[in-house]
Amino acid sequence: MQIQNETVAIVTGAADGIGWATAQRLAADGYHVALLDLRGEAVSARAVELGSAHIGLACDVTSEASVTAAIASVMVKFGRIDVLINNAGISDQTGSTLEQNVEAFDRVLAVHLRGTFLMSQSVAKVMLAAEPAQGRGRGSIVNLGSIASTIGLPSRNAYSAAKAGVLGMTRAMASEWARAGIRVNAVAPGYVRTALVAELERTGVVDAKRIAHRTPMGRMAEPAEIAEAIAFLASPKASYITGAVLPVDGGWTAFGAPESALPDIIA
Numbered sequence: 001m002q003i004q005n006e007t008v009a010i011v012t013g014a015a016d017g018i019g020w021a022t023a024q025r026l027a028a029d030g031y032h033v034a035l036l037d038l039r040g041e042a043v044s045a046r047a048v049e050l051g052s053a054h055i056g057l058a059c060d061v062t063s064e065a066s067v068t069a070a071i072a073s074v075m076v077k078f079g080r081i082d083v084l085i086n087n088a089g090i091s092d093q094t095g096s097t098l099e100q101n102v103e104a105f106d107r108v109l110a111v112h113l114r115g116t117f118l119m120s121q122s123v124a125k126v127m128l129a130a131e132p133a134q135g136r137g138r139g140s141i142v143n144l145g146s147i148a149s150t151i152g153l154p155s156r157n158a159y160s161a162a163k164a165g166v167l168g169m170t171r172a173m174a175s176e177w178a179r180a181g182i183r184v185n186a187v188a189p190g191y192v193r194t195a196l197v198a199e200l201e202r203t204g205v206v207d208a209k210r211i212a213h214r215t216p217m218g219r220m221a222e223p224a225e226i227a228e229a230i231a232f233l234a235s236p237k238a239s240y241i242t243g244a245v246l247p248v249d250g251g252w253t254a255f256g257a258p259e260s261a262l263p264d265i266i267a
């Protein structure tokens with residue numbers, strides 16, 4: 001779908017994984033995309049890959065000053081913001097609850113919750129000051145939840161708290177800004193083949209084969225499949241959807257029987 005040329009989207013954590021897939025998808029839909037990431041050089045290179053209509057900016061979503069500076073740069077370059085994708089994220093610390101430390105706990109909450117709050121607050125200031133656009137209101141925000149938002153993953157304390165919190169914030173902001181024409185939704189992916197999951201595999205937290213067996217669809221997701229759902233919620237096609245959480249998990253959270261109830265995976 002070709003969006004009007006001047007439509008502008010911000011994607012955080014866009015140097016890799018789901019963020020990068022989403023930036024590519026939104027660029028293909030005709031958005032000007034501002035790609036934000038901790039790693040400024042990596043995300044600038046990604047923006048160059050996408051073409052001259054896009055920019056890459058270093059931004060730490062946990063820092064108010066960094067977020068304010070990045071949004072100011074986006075406004076200088078494009079003059080408006082229509083879509084925000086709060087995707088930046090980090091994995092949890094490994095080990096049992098008794099072995100975990102509170103600094104790492106705080107860091108996970110900061111990236112997912114403080115980051116989503118600061119980015120949404122800063123972008124909403126811009127959106128609320130703008131005139132509503134035909135068919136898309138003042139804007140749309142999509143947050144990244146997880147299966148950990150709603151079900152228990154042993155020892156993933158901070159990550160689960162953060163992702164449940166993201167859903168709470170999604171509903172609160174959706175309710176606050178609905179009449180102002182800003183929609184706020186979340187996607188809740190299952191396991192996706194990205195660097196974040198590769199790291200969990202490397203540290204033994206995740207066993208890819210067992211994940212595939214526990215997933216009704218029999219495999220992990222590709223980042224582009226999550227990007228597709230994000231792009232839909234961000235677009236005018238989702239014009240009456242706000243405060244919603246869309247699971248994109250191959251049936252993971254729908255399934256509640258013992259694993260043996262699933263047929264063997266046929267490769």
Ligand code: NDP
Nearest residue numbers: 013017018038060061087088089146189191192194195196
């Ligand atoms: P990746 O690790 O592949 O990409 C995340 C990106 O966010 C990285 O480039 C990372 O930089 C960046 N980032 C981390 N901290 C910050 C920060 N403070 N400010 C700005 N950027 C930051 O992750 P995924 O693509 O796998 O995950 C993306 C989102 O999707 C996350 O919110 C994650 O929780 C969620 N999700 C992922 C699932 C999965 O299975 N992969 C499942 C469900 C949800 P750096 O590499 O330097 O840390």
